[in-house]
Amino acid sequence: MTALLDVRGLVTAFPGPEGDLRAVDEVSFQLARGEVLGLVGESGSGKSVTGFSIMGLVDPPGRVAAGQILFDGADLAQADADTRRSLRGRRIAMVFQDPMMTLNPVLRIGTQMTEALHAHVQISRQEARARARDALGLVGIPSPEERLDGYPHEFSGGMRQRVAIAIALLHRPDLIIADEPTTALDVTIQAQILSEFQKLTEEQGTAVIWITHDLAIVSGLADRIAVMYGGRIVETGGIEEVLRAPRHPYTRGLIRSVPSENTRGTRLAQIPGVTPSLGRMPAGCAFRSRCGRADAACAARPGRFGSLGAYHRCFHPHEETLA
């Protein structure tokens, strides 16, 4: 089988005062058609930049410095700007974190939807408008016809995120990168949008990279998981295996810090220490400064242990399953 998306050794760097800072550092993962990958990690671990790298939207002066992004067999890292543009929004779409900022405040919702259609297909205005209206209906926006003429500020945060999702779904893309699309919303609305999003992508057979810092969301949603720390994927694999028997101490700490049925009544285990900023990551294993199992061996950089589809980066992995 060829994967829909096959990222190999991706490095995305931002120039800093003391040389390049690698916000994404040798990241590799695979994703099959229709599959959902949960990309998990705390804030600043490089999840968004990974997503933007795939989209080809890294803010200059940042750049993809190394690696391959094989999408349907073709390397996007090498593709020219025009090819990338024609893929964006059509075959790979993205939903951003903050719905209050994603829509242009001075353009009507209808305009922002139809322009996304016209960017890729030659259709009449009427047809574009009809398709936009249908897309709004699909994501559960009442009286979509009238809403097309509204401006973003007339929509609530949840409604705006629905609009953004509708825009992402317009061309029935092969892959949607959802960058914490529910984080900025009220809890009740989070659940609604989550389930609707899940339903729609399932129906359309869309593969999804769901970026989040919330393990709980991923466990119910994803087929596969990749855990990021300090710009690297420290562990990846099938969702059940990783949650049942996390190998990397960081993954394990992350899971332990999530409240669940089993841990009710016991104290939640927090990972000790704080995440160093990107420029202050220790050499070797980046987790070394907070890891209880660290020893002299960890001063070297751990490579990938395992296959491309299921690996971890730890010299002293846990072998036992979680209680």
Place this chain on the structure above:
Amino acid sequence: MITTLIRRAIQAGFVIFAMTLIVFLGVNVIGNPVDILINPDLNQAERLRVIQNLGLDQPLWRQYLGFLHGLAQGNFGDSFVYGRPALQVIAERLPATLELALCAMVIAIVIGLPLGLYAGLYPERISSRLIMTGSILGFSLPTFWVGLMFILLFAVQLGWLPSNGRGETAEFLGAKWSFLTRDGLAHLVLPALNLALFKTSLILRLTRAGVQEVVLQDFVKFARAKGLRESRIVLVHILKNLMIPVITIIGLEFGSLIAFSVVTESIFGWPGMGKLIIDSINLLDRPVIVAYLMMMVVLFVSLNFVIDICYTLLDPRVRLDGKG
């Protein structure tokens, strides 16, 4: 929306009222009203008669009411120099100034906006830095100095363009316009460029600052994520967000263009209101001076008012707030 409008209108009215007081007090208390309102060539008996005629022997508040009364009817007295109503003298010069200011504004927009857009989109390029350095010069060089250099270079040394007067004019809408004839157009070029220089720099810098702010916004990135072409992102998503500050500035600065045309008109012998007011100050033609000042006050206050309204119409967010 309506209440905002009314509130703004009342404020504007109040400002105009305050300015009539200032001008009235300036002319009648600080300056000597006899010098100001009476032709100095008259003899003593005639003076006294005119003083009585003008009510200058009346108490100040009555004089002020009289002043307001005349103002309301657009009556500022006759120009000493032209012997005709001051307002009429000014009105005759209005088209020339309007033409000059409009041309300058168009030039400022046509040059400033694209250059600012470019410098904002590609701030690192050397060409952008050159543009910004140029705009600093445009800001700091006195307009009259640049005007002189224009004359020296394009009129005297190269002999390409005329440097004095409006040239041939043509009638349109009951006024004379230079831009309708070839000769007039040639006469228009240097003064319009000169007057435009400062505003070009202003619009350029404003646009650049706006672009640099807007390009960082998430919605621009989202527009890219939709696969839009760069041209659409720049011309629709970025530009439309810049329109509010830029239009505000264009509106506000149009008044200042008319005020600054005083300088340009004097250099290029352009027979507009600006040259008139300078001549009038030098000739002590006070009725014209007072009329001009009051006209400018009204112009500025109404411009501010109109811009407020435009602002409301342009920005959907403000519009809704007004409705609620």
Place this chain on the structure above:
Amino acid sequence: MDSKLADTAGIAAAEEAPPPARAWPAIRRFFAAPSALVGALGLVAIIAVAVFAPLLAPQDPYDLMQLDIMDSRLPPGSESFAGLPYHLGTDGQGRDILSGIMYGLRTSLIVGLASAIVAALIGTTAGLMAAYLGGRAETAVMRLVDLQLSFPTILMALMVLAILGNGVANVVLAIIVAEWATYARTARGTALVEREKEYIEAARCLRIPGHRVLLRHMLPNCLAPIIVIATMQVARAIGLEATLSFLGLGASVTQPSLGMLIANGYQYLLSGLYWISFYPGIALLLTIVSINLVGDRLRDVLNPRRAR
């Protein structure tokens, strides 16, 4: 390139005298930009020329006895009737342009400095008082400032001159009237930030007299932006004075400023006698650009928010 210049500037400064510890890095940073060095050198030269004009100038342009009508309108490089060189030529009265510029600089600088300083004093006081007093007084002052700022400088100046008549003193007054509001707004803005801070509240509770709070706490904090604005404003004032003089509303004929010199040559410009206007114009340009270069750099150095 920058660092090299900075180093030489640094060494030169270090050899003089040890400056106060806090000023040192600021001065060093100031000269780190070559443009600032150029501007500062230019400004020093211009001020020196203005101050020592009577010693430097080949001729006293105000002394009619020294003028020779036989020498009028001579091109640059000519010799006087008496055999002295006119490096920049002469004007319509046979006045040496170079000497005229040197003396003209004095008038221009004095007008620029005087109006900028007085406007700064008035504006800063008004702004600080507004911020300190708050309430009605604040509203009144700021309304006036807004009103003032909605009219362009030249219109305010024209209004003053139209009411008071022409002349140098009135030009200074006109510039002050036109520019005080900028200072007031800035002073109030920075003082407002301070007002919210706790120590001001504390000072009030301790019944420390108002003028001490104003002078010791609010004033020092708005000093930096005021200095920057004042520097730029000197250049603006010089330009405005030149403009008004050029329009025939300004300086006296006996002590012509640069603007007046330019105006005098304007009538000859079209007949190709460019130098009468051109060289005073260049002097004006150099003065304004030097001041602006210094002011621009001052803003970067003194205002940490703008430093990038």
